[in-house]
Amino acid sequence: MTKPVSVVEARHVFGLRLIAVYKAIKVVCLIFVAFVAFGLHKPENFDHLMHTLEHLSLQDSSGMRWRLVGLLQKWGPSKFIAVGIAALAYAAIFATEGTGLWLRKHWAEWFTVIATGSLIPVEAYEMFHKFNWLKLGALIGNIAIVIYLVRIAMQPHGRKL
Known part of the structure; x- marks a missing residue:
């Protein structure tokens, strides 16, 4: 059941x-x-x-x-x-x-947080160095993904989604 x-x-x-x-x-x-x-x-x-x-x-x-x-x-x-x-x-x-x-997979949540989060400083630099709306959108989207996945990944592992 x-x-x-x-x-x-x-x-x-x-x-x-x-x-x-x-x-x-x-x-x-x-x-x-x-x-x-x-x-x-x-x-x-x-x-x-x-x-x-x-x-x-x-x-x-x-x-x-x-x-x-x-x-x-x-x-x-x-x-x-x-x-x-x-x-x-x-x-x-x-x-x-x-x-x-x-x-x-729980490991994928953390893997994505690390991989995506590691590029945020580079994206921020690029956006401030030569601003355009596409770069801003990508930066905001990746920050949102990292925050969202950290929230999910911090939940107990035994969950069955």
Whole structure:
């Protein structure tokens, strides 16, 4: 006979699943970044990207496109292997967090608190260094995730969510 789930437990399950889905979205995006980065390692693909960026007929009043072109030329195609590996490493961490949270594992709550919390100072620095609303949203979201998971993780371990 199964015990009925309380409203609080149901909310915690929903919260954990919501964070797990957020982590899964990040995993998919990072795998895409890695796929693109590994493709840009090939000089012909890199050269094609550079040619495309240089000949786009877009209004670029901020000069962002040319800064990107300059950065890519400075890096060259050889740096993209490192970018792809880093993206896959972060994807593995996020996949571990998300899977553990989806399965309601207590270790995943603390793992996510540590992994997410460790990046908050970097995100705060980046947001204050060059402010934009996306960075602010990410910072607030990650702080909320850490606070929420600490509250849940501090509850007795014997709980069955």
